[in-house]
Amino acid sequence: MTVAHSDDQAVQLSLHDLISTLEAILLRNGASGPVARVLAANCASAERDGSQSHGLFRMAGYVKNLRSGFVDGRAVPQVRDVGSAFLLIDAGNGYARPALEAAIELAIDKARSAGACILAIGNAHHNGPLWLDVEPFAEAGLIALSVVNSVTYVVPHGGHKRLYGTNPMAFAVPRADGQVLLFDQATAAMAHGEVRIAARESKILPEGIGLDASGQPTRSPQAILDGGALLPFGGHKGSSIAMMIDILAGALTGSNFSHQVDWSAYPGAESAHTGQTIILIDPTKGNGSLRMFTGRIEELVEAMAGAGQTRLPGERRLAARKLAAERGIAIEAETWKQLQAL
Amino acid sequence: MTVAHSDDQAVQLSLHDLISTLEAILLRNGASGPVARVLAANCASAERDGSQSHGLFRMAGYVKNLRSGFVDGRAVPQVRDVGSAFLLIDAGNGYARPALEAAIELAIDKARSAGACILAIGNAHHNGPLWLDVEPFAEAGLIALSVVNSVTYVVPHGGHKRLYGTNPMAFAVPRADGQVLLFDQATAAMAHGEVRIAARESKILPEGIGLDASGQPTRSPQAILDGGALLPFGGHKGSSIAMMIDILAGALTGSNFSHQVDWSAYPGAESAHTGQTIILIDPTKGNGSLRMFTGRIEELVEAMAGAGQTRLPGERRLAARKLAAERGIAIEAETWKQLQAL
Numbered sequence: 001m002t003v004a005h006s007d008d009q010a011v012q013l014s015l016h017d018l019i020s021t022l023e024a025i026l027l028r029n030g031a032s033g034p035v036a037r038v039l040a041a042n043c044a045s046a047e048r049d050g051s052q053s054h055g056l057f058r059m060a061g062y063v064k065n066l067r068s069g070f071v072d073g074r075a076v077p078q079v080r081d082v083g084s085a086f087l088l089i090d091a092g093n094g095y096a097r098p099a100l101e102a103a104i105e106l107a108i109d110k111a112r113s114a115g116a117c118i119l120a121i122g123n124a125h126h127n128g129p130l131w132l133d134v135e136p137f138a139e140a141g142l143i144a145l146s147v148v149n150s151v152t153y154v155v156p157h158g159g160h161k162r163l164y165g166t167n168p169m170a171f172a173v174p175r176a177d178g179q180v181l182l183f184d185q186a187t188a189a190m191a192h193g194e195v196r197i198a199a200r201e202s203k204i205l206p207e208g209i210g211l212d213a214s215g216q217p218t219r220s221p222q223a224i225l226d227g228g229a230l231l232p233f234g235g236h237k238g239s240s241i242a243m244m245i246d247i248l249a250g251a252l253t254g255s256n257f258s259h260q261v262d263w264s265a266y267p268g269a270e271s272a273h274t275g276q277t278i279i280l281i282d283p284t285k286g287n288g289s290l291r292m293f294t295g296r297i298e299e300l301v302e303a304m305a306g307a308g309q310t311r312l313p314g315e316r317r318l319a320a321r322k323l324a325a326e327r328g329i330a331i332e333a334e335t336w337k338q339l340q341a342l
Numbered sequence: 343m344t345v346a347h348s349d350d351q352a353v354q355l356s357l358h359d360l361i362s363t364l365e366a367i368l369l370r371n372g373a374s375g376p377v378a379r380v381l382a383a384n385c386a387s388a389e390r391d392g393s394q395s396h397g398l399f400r401m402a403g404y405v406k407n408l409r410s411g412f413v414d415g416r417a418v419p420q421v422r423d424v425g426s427a428f429l430l431i432d433a434g435n436g437y438a439r440p441a442l443e444a445a446i447e448l449a450i451d452k453a454r455s456a457g458a459c460i461l462a463i464g465n466a467h468h469n470g471p472l473w474l475d476v477e478p479f480a481e482a483g484l485i486a487l488s489v490v491n492s493v494t495y496v497v498p499h500g501g502h503k504r505l506y507g508t509n510p511m512a513f514a515v516p517r518a519d520g521q522v523l524l525f526d527q528a529t530a531a532m533a534h535g536e537v538r539i540a541a542r543e544s545k546i547l548p549e550g551i552g553l554d555a556s557g558q559p560t561r562s563p564q565a566i567l568d569g570g571a572l573l574p575f576g577g578h579k580g581s582s583i584a585m586m587i588d589i590l591a592g593a594l595t596g597s598n599f600s601h602q603v604d605w606s607a608y609p610g611a612e613s614a615h616t617g618q619t620i621i622l623i624d625p626t627k628g629n630g631s632l633r634m635f636t637g638r639i640e641e642l643v644e645a646m647a648g649a650g651q652t653r654l655p656g657e658r659r660l661a662a663r664k665l666a667a668e669r670g671i672a673i674e675a676e677t678w679k680q681l682q683a684l
Binding site (some may be wrong): 092117122159163173183187239245253259299311 | 427456458459464497502513576588592639641646650655
C-alpha cells in the first residue's frame with residue numbers, strides 16, 4: 001500500500017487501497033466477506049467522487065450499526081423473479097447495496113428484453129450515494145430512476161411534525177461519449193448528511209431549510225438535528241414528491257415508511273430500515289437505436305448550455321473522480337486516524 | 343338537454359350534456375368522430391373537476407389548432423407492442439388522449455402480467471389535465487406516473503433563456519376505498535395555463551415565478567407571456583426534474599424537446615407537438631395483495647393527517663367532482679356564449 005503522509009498532512013490512497021482498508025474494517029466489525037467487499041467499494045467510490053456526506057464520513061455509522069445488531073452484516077439477499085419486468089429483492093435486513101449487486105445483471109437483461117424492469121428492494125438499509133446505484137445501468141445503455149425512503153426528518157407541506165425521510169431520487173441516462181448524464185437529489189431542502197456536516201462545522205444554514213423542536217424556523221443545523229425537522233424543497237410540490245418516494249420505496253417493497261423506522265431496541269444504531277425502488281427503461285424500445293437516443297441527449301445538453309446553464313448536474317462529481325484517478329484519493333489526517341481506530 | 347340559464351347567470355349542465363356540446367364543436371372543426379368523442383369527454387371531465395386551466399378554457403385552443411392544420415384531428419393512433427413491458431404509441435400528430443385511449447386496456451393487461459409497463463406516446467399534442475391520464479390506471483389497481491413535455495417557457499436553473507416546458511408530472515396510487523391518491527403538478531413555479539388565467543384577470547403574481555423578456559424578475563403574468571420566462575419550482579432540484587421530463591417525454595418517445603416545438607408555419611396554432619410517457623407498476627408484485635398495498639396507503643394518509651397535513655393532494659378536485667355530480671357543472675354565461683360561437 002503506497003501511503004504518503006505525516007500526522008498533519010492529507011493521506012493519498014489509490015481507490016484499490018482505500019477499498020482494502022475499508023473492507024478490513026467491515027470484516028472486523030461483523031460483515032461477511034461478500035458484504036464487506038461490496039460496501040467497501042461503494043463507500044470508497046463515494047469518497048473518490050468527492051462526496052463528503054456519503055464517503056468515509058459514513059464508516060463510523062456502518063460499524064455502529066453492524067455492532068449493535070440492528071443491521072445484519074451477514075445477510076444473504078434473496079432475488080425473486082416475479083414478472084418479466086419485476087424483481088422483488090429481500091435484503092434480509094442487510095445493507096441495500098449488496099442486494100442490488102445480487103440483482104444487477106439479471107435486471108439489465110430483463111430491462112433489455114421486456115423494455116423495462118422494476119427492482120423493488122425491501123427489508124434493506126440504504127447507506128451509500130444513490131448516484132452509484134443508477135450509474136451502472138446508464139453505462140449499460142438504460143434509463144434508470146431510483147428512489148429510497150429513509151428516516152423521518154421532513155415535515156409534509158403545511159404540517160408541523162416530521163413524517164417523510166429526506167427521500168432522495170437519482171436519475172441517469174447514457175450519453176453519446178459513454179459517459180452518463182445524472183442527477184441525485186434529496187427531496188428535503190437539504191440532505192441529512194449535509195446537515196450533519198454543517199452541524200459538525202458549526203455552520204449557519206440559509207433560510208427555509210428547517211424547523212427547531214418547537215416547530216419554528218431555524219438556521220441552526222444542530223437545532224434541526226435535536227428534535228427539529230427539515231422542510232421539503234419547493235413547498236407543496238417537493239412534499240408531494242417525498243410522499244411518492246415513501247410509497248414507491250416503502251409500500252411497494254413491503255418495507256417501513258420513513259416514520260416507522262425504529263432502532264430504539266439497538267443501542268448505538270441509527271439506520272434507515274426501509275426500501276429502495278429502481279425503475280429501468282430501455283430507450284431503444286422507444287426511439288430507435290441507442291445511438292439515436294444518446295444523440296438526442298447530446299442535443300439537450302447543448303441546448304442547456306445555450307440557455308445559460310453553465311454546469312451540468314453531476315459535473316463536480318466527475319471532476320473529483322478524474323482528479324482521484326490521476327493523484328489518488330486525498331484523505332485528511334484526522335479522518336485517517338479515525339479509520340485506524342475502527 | 344336541460345339547461346337553466348339567463349344571459350347573466352351561470353348555466354348548469356350534466357357531464358353527459360356538456361360532452362355532447364363539446365363533441366359537436368370539435369366535429370364541426372375538423373375532428374373525426376372517435377377523436378371528438380375522446381377529447382370532449384376529457385375536456386368536460388376537467389371542467390367537472392373544477393380545473394380552470396384545462397377545462398372549457400382550452401376549447402378555443404382546440405379549435406384554432408385543428409383549423410390551422412397543425413394538429414391532425416383525424417389522426418388514427420398506432421399502438422406497437424414492442425416488449426412485454428413496453429408500448430410505443432404514435433399519435434400521428436393528433437392529440438395525445440385518443441392515443442392513450444387506444445392503448446389503455448392493453449397497457450393494464452401488460453402491467454399486470456409483466457409487473458410494469460411503459461407507454462411511450464410520441465408525435466402527440468397533449469392538451470388535457472394529466473390527472474385524468476393516471477387516474478384510470480390507479481382505479482385498476484396500478485401505480486401510475488406520467489410526464490409530458492410541452493412548449494419552451496422555463497429557464498434552467500442558473501440560465502437566462504427559456505428551455506424546458508412547464509413539464510408536468512402526475513402520480514396516482516389506489517386507495518382502500520376504491521378512491522385514488524393522486525397529485526398532478528407542473529415543474530414550473532406555476533403552470534402555464536394558470537399564468538394565462540392570471541394575465542386575463544390582470545393579477546399580480548408572487549415573487550419567484552418568472553422573468554420578463556430582459557431576464558429580470560417580474561410579477562406581471564403578461565410580461566412572462568410576452569417573451570419572458572417561468573422559473574422552475576424549487577431551484578436546481580426542480581430544474582433537474584424538468585430535464586428528466588424532457589428526456590422521458592421527448593427523447594424516449596422520439597418526439598420534440600420542448601424547445602424544438604415550432605408552429606410558425608401554421609397561423610393560429612399554438613400546441614405542444616411533443617411526447618408523453620406513462621410508467622405503470624403493479625403493486626401486487628411487490629407487497630402481496632392489492633388489499634395489503636392499499637392498506638399501507640391508508641396508513642400513510644393517516645400519518646400525513648397526524649403530522650398536520652390537513653389537505654391531501656387532489657382533494658379539491660374530488661370535492662368539485664362530487665358537487666358536479668349532485669348539481670351539474672356550472673358554466674359562466676360568458677363562457678357559454680364563447681362556446682356557442684365555436
